[in-house]
């Protein structure tokens with residue numbers, strides 16, 4: 001049969017996380033929660049979906065944009081729909097995140113028992129290919145941009161291989177336009193997701209970005225990014241989200257890119273390091289090009305914790321100045337903290353409260369350290385005997401919204417840590433604070449207010465689940 005006559009159907013699957021922004025639900029099942037809280041959770045979850053806070057999975061957008069004659073690709077986002085078992089799929093690709101691996105393996109096993117071929121890829125496959133092998137016909141290790149094309153060509157010719165792997169990262173300088181044809185746009189807060197590059201030059205020990213994407217910054221051609229923004233803008237006038245972990249990592253590149261975006265008059269969100277507060281020209285270019293809000297990883301304001309976890313960029317003393325400078329430029333800030341790092345003590349929550357008040361952070365995100373298997377911190381905590389679950393069960397180290405302790409803090413007894421974390425989130429997140437923060441945000445006031453209201457609920461859920469975990473452990 002000629003290649004063009006073949007019509008292979010490929011489905012790319014995205015699994016929801018068990019809680020957090022995808023679910024706003026207790027980790028222990030809703031039977032455990034009182035009826036009012038249960039009703040409130042259900043209502044809130046449907047409001048979140050209707051408010052379309054969800055964004056599409058970029059990795060699947062990128063893969064579904066790869067065109068190979070004789071292959072038709074679709075996306076199943078299981079945050080919104082059930083798996084379509086009734087359709088005949090030639091290949092199902094599942095993106096596997098550590099912590100969600102159990103669910104991914106269950107679905108893969110179910111499909112394979114029905115005779116459907118399964119390909120697994122994503123962060124978990126890259127870090128732990130051996131544990132994925134029994135659940136897949138095909139594994140894709142590492143960034144899949146080029147490997148996916150090779151795989152689809154093999155699928156079309158009926159010669160698919162068991163493993164696709166490359167020793168080098170894809171050259172992002174090559175043009176690979178992202179398409180949105182496999183997405184149902186109305187489901188999402190925005191479908192205008194743009195990635196300008198990958199890799200991170202830092203090596204924070206709790207993060208796996210530098211392990212998965214390398215320490216060298218790889219950038220797309222500025223002309224490609226600008227034309228993608230212009231193309232997306234024609235069909236969707238909603239906000240743009242630049243998903244790079246640090247959009248200011250290469251200030252010369254970023255300045256040139258965003259100067260070119262000024263005439264397009266978009267509004268955008270992104271993620272940056274606090275170093276931006278000292279990059280004055282770039283900061284004003286960001287503001288001029290329509291930047292509404294940025295997420296910055298503050299992680300810790302304790303010098304001892306920043307040293308212990310190799311968070312080298314920006315000293316703690318410079319953080320207040322940097323944040324004030326970014327907000328003064330008219331950009332709202334989501335500041336992400338981790339409480340419970342190795343230099344933290346029971347005095348840290350009071351310092352975080354003072355810091356949030358002094359900087360007027362628009363959304364303070366207070367996280368508990370989540371040791372992800374494969375990271376340096378995971379190995380260190382394992383050696384020190386501080387992990388609370390079996391280190392070999394990587395699926396136990398799941399994502400939750402501060403709802404579960406996965407390790408013992410160094411300087412604070414576990415029960416006192418949970419009490420102090422709960423007390424901190426209760427003080428920071430109230431309906432009154434949400435309204436005040438929304439009204440005083442430099443830009444994106446309604447989004448800031450909604451996020452704070454949403455977090456007021458999520459942190460109540462966090463307190464509920466942490467209490468529940470303690471009660472179970474005390475049995």
Ligand code: SF4
Nearest residue numbers: 200202204207209245
């Ligand atoms: S936490 Fe941010 S700065 Fe640190 S390694 Fe990860 S991506 Fe880079």
